[in-house]
Amino acid sequence: MTDPNLPPAPLLSWAENTLGPLAAIRPLPPGAAPSTVWYLVRRSDSARFHLKTAPSPGDFTRETFAYRHAVPALGPGNAPRLLGTSARHLALILTALPGTPLPQVRLTEAAQKTVHWRAGTLVAELHQAGRPTTTARREASAFLSRLADGWTRHIGAAGDRVPAEDLKFVMELADHLRVLDRLPLGFIHGRGLESGLRWSGTSRLALQDFDRSRFAPAVVDFVHLAYGPWADRPRVRAAFFDGYGRSLDAEERRALRCLTGLHAVRSLAEGPVRADKAASGTARTVLDRLKSEVSS
The missing domain is CATH 3.90.1200.10 (Aminoglycoside phosphotransferase (APH), C-terminal lobe)
Structure with missing residues (x-):
């Protein structure tokens, strides 16, 4: 039986292939956006990330474009960094911000x-x-x-x-x-x-x-x-x-x-x-x- 708090197995496998083995995974409460987001902690260094799935291909394309072409203008530490995307899963992996x-x-x-x-x-x-x-x-x-x-x-x-x-x-x-x-x-x-x-x-x-x-x-x-x-x-x-x-x-x-x-x-x-x-x-x-x- 699958754990409802975990991402689907193929998505989780992709996330671990991108980041390495994970020590903690938990869903974040739904926000104003219709996306689904999980909080991830990497086992090797306790670095924190967000795994985010978009509700539609259009949303995925728009957010991916933003992170690749506009968000870097904000400068280091002023916005999440995009570490990986999967069009198959409509998913993005982002660094988690403090605060x-x-x-x-x-x-x-x-x-x-x-x-x-x-x-x-x-x-x-x-x-x-x-x-x-x-x-x-x-x-x-x-x-x-x-x-x-x-x-x-x-x-x-x-x-x-x-x-x-x-x-x-x-x-x-x-x-x-x-x-x-x-x-x-x-x-x-x-x-x-x-x-x-x-x-x-x-x-x-x-x-x-x-x-x-x-x-x-x-x-x-x-x-x-x-x-x-x-x-x-x-x-x-x-x-x-x-x-x-x-x-x-x-x-x-x-x-x-x-x-x-x-x-x-x-x-x-x-x-x-x-x-x-x-x-x-x-x-x-x-x-x-x-x-x-x-x-x-």
């Missing part, structure tokens, strides 16, 4: 400013990594429109869980998003940045989870930050952009408001389904603030 996921760390505002300044420098390096092909540039330019279409379909399906006034507001935001043009492009992280950041104290910050990375408008990477830690901490936001090396231009600021509003209404729609009153309360606060800004 604690940033959302689990309690920091003073002064420490948050330090962390977000460092995060800004990392994200700037990622956004500037590589040059998109003509096809990638075309897809990146259409990304916000596709994002607006997907979110409005999702929110429209929420029915009476979202007030009609909010639905009307978010549809207007989506319409604005579709006509924004010439936004600066970059190789984005594509997932909530905070969840991908790991903090080891002092100035050591690293970034992981590149399964949604792609060329797209750079502003997409700032939505979860604007919705979360920046919402009532303008100095933390300013520290990030000091590290990032530039401020958002007028079109990017409009795009960020639209994207943040869409995210808020989506959270408002999903909150009752998940019985998550805190998420619904945060969404309501963010949405009311955005509506007030627009009306003024």
